[in-house]
Amino acid sequence: xxxxxxxxxxxxxxxxxxxxxxxxxxxxxxxxxxxxxxxxxxxxxxxxxxxxxxxxxxxxxxxxxxxxxxxxxxxxxxxxxxxxxxxxxxxxxxxxxxxxxxxxxxxxxxxxxxxxxxxxxxxxxxxxxxxxxxxxxxxxxxxxxxxxxxxxxxxxxxxxxxxxxxxxxxxxxxxxxxxxxxxxxxxxxxxxxxxxxxxxxxxxxxxxxxxxxxxxxxxxxxxxxxxxxxxxxxxxxxxxxxxxxxxxxxxxxxxxxxxxxxxxxxxxxxxxxxxxxxxxxxxxxxxxxxxxxxxxxxxxxxxxxxxxxxxxxxxxxxxxxxxxxxxxxxxxxxxxxxxxxxxxxxxxxxxxxxxxxxxxxxxxxxxxxxxxxxxxxxxxxxxxxxxxxxxxxxxxxxxxxxxxxxxxxxxxxxxxxxxxxxxxxxxxxxxxxxxxxx
Numbered sequence: 001x002x003x004x005x006x007x008x009x010x011x012x013x014x015x016x017x018x019x020x021x022x023x024x025x026x027x028x029x030x031x032x033x034x035x036x037x038x039x040x041x042x043x044x045x046x047x048x049x050x051x052x053x054x055x056x057x058x059x060x061x062x063x064x065x066x067x068x069x070x071x072x073x074x075x076x077x078x079x080x081x082x083x084x085x086x087x088x089x090x091x092x093x094x095x096x097x098x099x100x101x102x103x104x105x106x107x108x109x110x111x112x113x114x115x116x117x118x119x120x121x122x123x124x125x126x127x128x129x130x131x132x133x134x135x136x137x138x139x140x141x142x143x144x145x146x147x148x149x150x151x152x153x154x155x156x157x158x159x160x161x162x163x164x165x166x167x168x169x170x171x172x173x174x175x176x177x178x179x180x181x182x183x184x185x186x187x188x189x190x191x192x193x194x195x196x197x198x199x200x201x202x203x204x205x206x207x208x209x210x211x212x213x214x215x216x217x218x219x220x221x222x223x224x225x226x227x228x229x230x231x232x233x234x235x236x237x238x239x240x241x242x243x244x245x246x247x248x249x250x251x252x253x254x255x256x257x258x259x260x261x262x263x264x265x266x267x268x269x270x271x272x273x274x275x276x277x278x279x280x281x282x283x284x285x286x287x288x289x290x291x292x293x294x295x296x297x298x299x300x301x302x303x304x305x306x307x308x309x310x311x312x313x314x315x316x317x318x319x320x321x322x323x324x325x326x327x328x329x330x331x332x333x334x335x336x337x338x339x340x341x342x343x344x345x346x347x348x349x350x351x352x353x354x355x356x357x358x359x360x361x362x363x364x365x366x367x368x369x370x371x372x373x374x375x376x377x378x379x380x381x382x383x384x385x386x387x388x389x390x391x392x393x394x395x396x397x398x399x400x401x402x403x404x405x406x407x408x409x410x411x412x413x414x415x416x417x418x419x420x421x422x423x424x425x426x427x428x429x430x431x432x433x434x435x436x437x438x
Contacts, residue, residue: 004104007067008076009083009092011111014187014208016043024109028078033070036078039208050076059088063095067102081113086133086155114210117185118153121192122212129153139164143306144278146174146215147226154211159204162193162211166200169213173221178214185210224305228252228275235301240268240294242333242358245384246402251275253356253378253406254329258282263327265317265345266290266334270298270310276329277307284309286324290316290335318344326350332357336364342371351411360400368405377407 008027013019020028028034031050034041038054056062067075083089089108096103119126130145133155142165145152154165162181169177175198183206184190193202217223224230229248235241242250250272254262256279264273267287276285287310289295295314302310313320318341330345336359345355355377359365372379381403385396 005072005074006105006107007092007096008074009079009089009106009108010076011079011081011083011087011109011113012040012043013081013111013114013117014184014190016187017045019186020111021109024111027076027107027109030074031076032074034076034078035066037080040078040080044078050074060091060095063091064099064102067095067104071102082110082116083108084110085113085115086135112186114155114182114185115153118182118210118212121182121185122151122180124151124212131155134161134165138303138308139168140303140306140308142168143172143304144281145306146172146217146224148215148217148223150215152213152215154213156207156209156211158207159209162202162209163200163204165211165213166197169197173218174215175218176216178216180212181205181209182212183209226278228279230271230275230305234305235269235271235274236297236304237269237271237301238294238297240334242268242271243384243399246358246382246404247271247275249382250331250356250358250404251279253404254331254354256280256283256329259284260328261285261325263321263324263330263345263348264288265321265330265332265341267298267312268294268333270301270312272331272333273298273310274302274305274307277302277310278305284311286311286313286327288313288315288317288320290314290320317341321345321348324348327353329354329356331355336367342367346371346375346409349409351409353409354406355409356404356406358402358404360402365403368403371407372405375407375409377405379403379405 010024010027028044028048034048034050034052041052041054077088079088093106115126115131119129130150130152132142132145132152134141134157135155142154166179169175177197179195179197179200181193193205195202222231222234224234228251229244232241232244256276258280259282262273262276262285264285264287267273267289270287273285273287277283287298289298292314295312298312302308317335317338321344327348330349332345335341336357349355357368359368368379381401383401385398387394388397
């Protein structure tokens with residue numbers, strides 16, 4: 001059986017054909033089919049005689065069909081800059097990994113990325129520069145990268161992106177930030193537009209642009225750290241908010257890691273899910289909230305704090321959990337005594353998955369005590385007191401203590417039998433209620 005022909009992916013910049021290496025040019029000349037954006041295909045000379053096919057929109061769903069339609073032919077895909085840096089190379093790799101019918105070897109010939117060009121112009125070290133892409137993504141994704149003194153490069157979605165970025169910077173207290181918009185980097189029409197976000201009024205320019213930000217936070221702007229425990233004032237809420245110190249302890253128990261998925265049950269204002277997502281850009285989270293107004297509030301908090309990818313499911317657990325992807329960790333912040341909720345969450349976890357549940361009520365505490373006796377883990381009480389004026393003096397005001405149970409699900413062969421008799425003294429739990437204020 002004849003092995004499939006390699007699929008070539010060639011990066012090209014604003015400098016066009018002349019900026020390509022000889023290896024890249026050979027791939028393009030030899031191709032029978034050339035696939036790319038209309039702008040990229042227009043950069044090729046007549047000697048690239050292959051059939052030219054522009055990408056349809058939306059792009060990703062069309063990839064398997066295009067590859068299947070040209071099976072057995074020499075296909076070369078054009079990409080902007082480095083195909084493996086927020087480029088089509090990743091999409092092709094993922095599609096071919098999932099579909100054996102279109103799988104073939106991949107040969108990538110990269111070109112300097114716009115990030116490499118921008119850092120070269122600015123004298124910035126690439127490894128010390130934060131990169132945020134807004135191509136096909138909401139501008140709110142930029143919020144998480146905004147820290148005083150940091151350098152950020154933004155990959156634009158089009159000519160309107162610089163104006164949208166300037167508006168976001170003003171809203172988030174980073175109006176003094178210096179902005180430089182590089183257009184057509186590496187090409188004959190390269191230019192830079194510069195200004196401060198607070199006074200940005202430049203008209204929309206070239207769609208091919210990269211924005212460089214020297215971040216400066218205004219003195220009165222809210223400071224958002226990178227560790228869990230954001231200020232309570234960072235959230236819009238109606239009182240249903242896991243407070244700062246308890247939130248930090250809860251995130252420590254949940255222990256987020258890159259790529260992991262959290263179920264946040266009884267989301268309230270979404271603070272646990274938001275800070276899980278802020279732990280790493282590849283983390284994922286689903287927040288389940290039965291109240292319509294609170295579900296909408298969670299969505300707004302996610303956007304305001306730079307994690308608009310948070311998925312909000314409006315509905316009551318455990319019914320609302322049906323069909324959700326398998327979690328790596330589960331947090332239960334409300335509704336603990338809903339019949340079958342903790343059982344459903346425990347059952348959904350894979351071996352090694354973590355569960356954390358917080359409560360302030362005696363009824364739910366009794367339930368957590370039973371689960372602690374059955375499955376082990378840690379059962380702790382978190383108490384926080386704040387100094388407040390007492391006449392002309394200062395005293396402590398105690399917040400309601402929070403009982404927290406956390407556990408790691410063992411392998412199926414090691415899991416305790418949930419129907420086995422409890423060896424310790426038994427403490428009766430209160431009858432289940434449909435709602436739980438915890």
